[in-house]
Amino acid sequence: MNIETKQQHVETTMRLAPVIPVVIIDDARYAVPMARALVAGGIPAIEVTLRTPAALDAIRAIAAEVEGAVVGVGTVLSARDLHAAEQAGARFAVSPGVSPGLLDAADNSALPLLPGVATAGEAMTLLERGYRHLKFFPAVPAGGAKLLGAWASPLPQLRFCPTGGISLTSAPDFLALPNVLCVGGSWLTPSDKLKSGDWTGIEQLAREAVLLKGVMA
Numbered sequence: 001m002n003i004e005t006k007q008q009h010v011e012t013t014m015r016l017a018p019v020i021p022v023v024i025i026d027d028a029r030y031a032v033p034m035a036r037a038l039v040a041g042g043i044p045a046i047e048v049t050l051r052t053p054a055a056l057d058a059i060r061a062i063a064a065e066v067e068g069a070v071v072g073v074g075t076v077l078s079a080r081d082l083h084a085a086e087q088a089g090a091r092f093a094v095s096p097g098v099s100p101g102l103l104d105a106a107d108n109s110a111l112p113l114l115p116g117v118a119t120a121g122e123a124m125t126l127l128e129r130g131y132r133h134l135k136f137f138p139a140v141p142a143g144g145a146k147l148l149g150a151w152a153s154p155l156p157q158l159r160f161c162p163t164g165g166i167s168l169t170s171a172p173d174f175l176a177l178p179n180v181l182c183v184g185g186s187w188l189t190p191s192d193k194l195k196s197g198d199w200t201g202i203e204q205l206a207r208e209a210v211l212l213k214g215v216m217a
């Protein structure tokens with residue numbers, strides 16, 4: 001699959017809802033009810049980060065059992081991560097930044113990558129390699145909506161998913177920008193709600209996030 005086709009998949013995924021939840025999951029048994037709650041609340045794309053040993057099992061379970069979910073993998077740092085997530089059934093991959101090794105691995109993989117950047121130079125390097133859809137990470141510490149908005153005019157080809165430090169309250173500042181298609185955030189799947197099995201609470205957080213559509217550019 002060429003980069004253009006993979007980027008179209010990334011764009012479709014980014015346009016599914018205003019927020020892509022970023023999940024840190026300690027127990028793969030939470031994966032299916034959590035994903036069902038998010039989908040029921042209107043949030044289909046879910047990024048499960050490779051930060052816990054349960055992550056790959058969680059991706060496998062969501063891919064196999066949750067109708068309507070588009071499960072992705074986050075915290076992808078290497079070719080090995082990309083390969084393992086693809087085998088587990090991930091449909092998109094997200095990385096906090098890029099390395100030459102990861103980009104070469106992504107070129108040779110069918111799994112579409114949403115790579116992270118924090119500077120205009122990194123964004124230009126990825127544009128040269130055919131990427132038009134990027135994650136802006138870590139969004140708030142790196143300069144927030146002000147910085148990202150300043151890239152819209154000189155880098156009009158690029159669309160972003162800012163992630164890192166964003167909340168329901170600050171999401172509208174980003175979503176109102178012309179170069180933002182969605183935001184990422186961990187606030188939809190807080191660890192206390194996962195641990196207590198508060199799936200109704202997670203569905204409610206998803207419903208609130210869907211309402212952010214109203215502020216989008």
Ligand SMILES: O=C(O)C(=O)C[C@H](O)[C@H](O)COP(=O)(O)O
Nearest residue numbers: 074075095096163164165185186
């Ligand atoms: O490791 C990755 O690939 C990531 O995607 C990092 C996450 O984007 C942030 O950890 C988001 O977390 P919050 O700032 O709590 O919303």
